[in-house]
Amino acid sequence: MEQQNKSSQLPPSDWNQYMPGISADCVIFGYHDKELKILILEYKQSGVFALPGGFIRKDEALDDAAKRVLEERTGLTRIYLNQFHTFGNLERDDPKPMKTVLEKNDMPVSDHHFLLQRFISVGYLALVDFKKVEPKPDLFSDSCLWYDANNLPGLMLDHQQIVQTALKYLRSNINNHVIGQNLLDETFTMGELQKLHETILDEKLHRTGFHRKMMLSKSLERLGKKKTGKAHRSPFLYRFKQKV
Amino acid sequence: MEQQNKSSQLPPSDWNQYMPGISADCVIFGYHDKELKILILEYKQSGVFALPGGFIRKDEALDDAAKRVLEERTGLTRIYLNQFHTFGNLERDDPKPMKTVLEKNDMPVSDHHFLLQRFISVGYLALVDFKKVEPKPDLFSDSCLWYDANNLPGLMLDHQQIVQTALKYLRSNINNHVIGQNLLDETFTMGELQKLHETILDEKLHRTGFHRKMMLSKSLERLGKKKTGKAHRSPFLYRFKQKV
DNA sequence: CCAAAAGTGTTTTGGGTACACCCATGA
DNA sequence: TCATGGGTGTACCCAAAACACTTTTGG
Structure with missing residues (x-):
């Protein structure tokens, strides 16, 4: 009840306010202890790990949706953010992990549930100040934690590939001063x-x-x-x- | 009637086979007469110009949808193709041009028509051999013609911005041999x-x-x-x- | 004084630019 | 033979790489 109005919680009662079939997934990089870190969610009771992501409200720009996800998970505003690729393979259309999450959380599981459709995901890369972040899990998650980029847990769907693509993008832009500026x-x-x-x-x-x-x-x-x-x-x- | 089975025609009778709210728009570059050319559609009766685009079938990978659009408009297969950016601003959500197109073509115009919803568009860049292409208009178009990249007609929505982004991408990759390889x-x-x-x-x-x-x-x-x-x-x- | 980290100087290399010069060709 | 476009050689500049050297600090 008391969680329903928190902006960090999805409102599952009204999926209709979101564009169907499109999501934004964020690879949030931080730097701490000489390690490159990525924020990863673990869904409740299910052992499913995933990148922080969200949906696009029908009256919301794509970039703003990514920004909102970022702000909800980190508590920070004015984050450096960059779209890097959009993922739309068919292999990523696998409702099993999400079905597991819904079942473990006693949510109704119909085949046409919003969360079980095929999604095309726009990948965003974010650079944040590790020390200023207060990671917040979302409604479906037990945890939202930093993991070493070289030692991630097994991620659902193609999220590992999304991370690899983000890393490649980060490396090819290493000479851009914004990288150090935002991570140090x-x-x-x-x-x-x-x-x-x-x-x-x-x-x-x-x-x-x-x-x-x-x-x-x-x-x-x-x-x-x-x-x-x-x-x-x-x-x-x-x-x-x-x-x- | 005889047009219904052509692969180059959209089947408006069954919009339900496509993912709603997502499209793929292609900036198709050719080179001829020492000019960089782009393929542009003109919708029937309406004076509306647009990039060739299409929708993503529910059982089709995003890249394959772009490939299909390319093949339908150019008659070529195995085209060099590259996703470069996804456009999801709210300003691009303007049903007017498409409404005009529908009206001019005596199509039913309801506010919830598939074509009048908000679309997020994935931009693809293609490089083709000008001489091998036989441009084919789609169902809604009078023409599919080459225009000088520096002298395009006014394009609908944010298609001009999509072209500019594609050009920027092309320029920043000029040293990649695939560019000359595909345009010459x-x-x-x-x-x-x-x-x-x-x-x-x-x-x-x-x-x-x-x-x-x-x-x-x-x-x-x-x-x-x-x-x-x-x-x-x-x-x-x-x-x-x-x-x- | 020594070890370790930080900063500076020097040399070499290689790509980019500029320009001079030579080559081939048809009018 | 001349004008023109194509190809090669040379000199210069600058940034990157490699390495030597100096400076600073606490033990």
Whole structure:
């Protein structure tokens, strides 16, 4: 009862307000402990894992629907968000996992249930500040948790492929400053930025070359030095320049 | 009557076989007379111009639907095809142009007609051999014609924006050999290849630099010389190497 | 003073650009 | 032989890669 008006809950009583057969699935990336993380939902009682997703209201723009999903799952607004691909294979049309979820939750299961139809899914990639996120499960989920991108649980349908496509997109856009800007703190050392790039690309980078390249890109400004308390030279702090 | 079984005709009697609210629109590029061309439909009696598009059958993969549209409009199979973006703004939800089309064609116009609902459209880019294409209008169209990409008629809804996005995608992938491979003849001179690049990028390129770059890419093989009958040295013919 | 991390300098390489120059051809 | 388009060689610039070297810090 008390959950019905929460914006983080789907209103199953009125599926009719959503466009049928279309969903938006979000690959939400965070960075913590030198690991690239992805937010994954686990449906109640069912052991089914999935990407956070949602449906498009009939009076809502596609991008806004993705934004809404993002805000509902993370509690954040003004998130960096990017559509990267739309998935519409027939293999993804498998009502079994969702049927399991409905049954385990004592929901009525008719063959024509909104959730059991074929869906075409628009994939969105989001970059968020790990520390600011408060993951919130949706109505059907027990948990909404961060997983290491290299160690995800088995995901339903083609969600693993969606993640792979998102990763590929992320890697091919690694030189876009928005990536570091959204995954790191406001200020960071060159080593931290390099470690982020290495984690995303899954390869070692040459330290001095990386340093030079970053400075040549003119997108960083150097601030004061950071006292690390470690037995070595203290690094400078850097910050992404504000867009000119 | 005799048209009903043509695969190039939509079967309006059974809209129910299609997924509602989703369409695939194709930006079909050809190259002719040193101009980049796009295939555009003109709806019957209505002066409404649009990109070739279609709907997704409930038992059909999204990519296959785009392929089908391509084949129906061009008569070609095995076309180079690439999904590039999905359009779902609310501004594109304007039933007026389609209402006009229906009225002009004496079709019943109810507010809940399949064609008058809000559509989210998946944009596909296709590259075809201009000379091999036999453009075929669909059931609602008077014509399916090539237009210069820089001189299109006014298109309905956001189709102009879809074209611009496709052009941007094409330009950012200009170094992918599939572009020349699909828009030019089997063999071509370096000058012809350069002219194609210049047309797509809408800028002059340096002749010798272009030559060197193409040869360094290792994707071309040089064949015999071409007799042009012109008053100058006869150019070599080139061909894209088959994938290794 | 040593180890470890951070920062800078130097050299080489390779692609991109610019331009000079040569080649082939038909008028 | 001349104009024109096609092909090649050379010089220059700049960014990326590789490596040497210096600087800073706590132990």
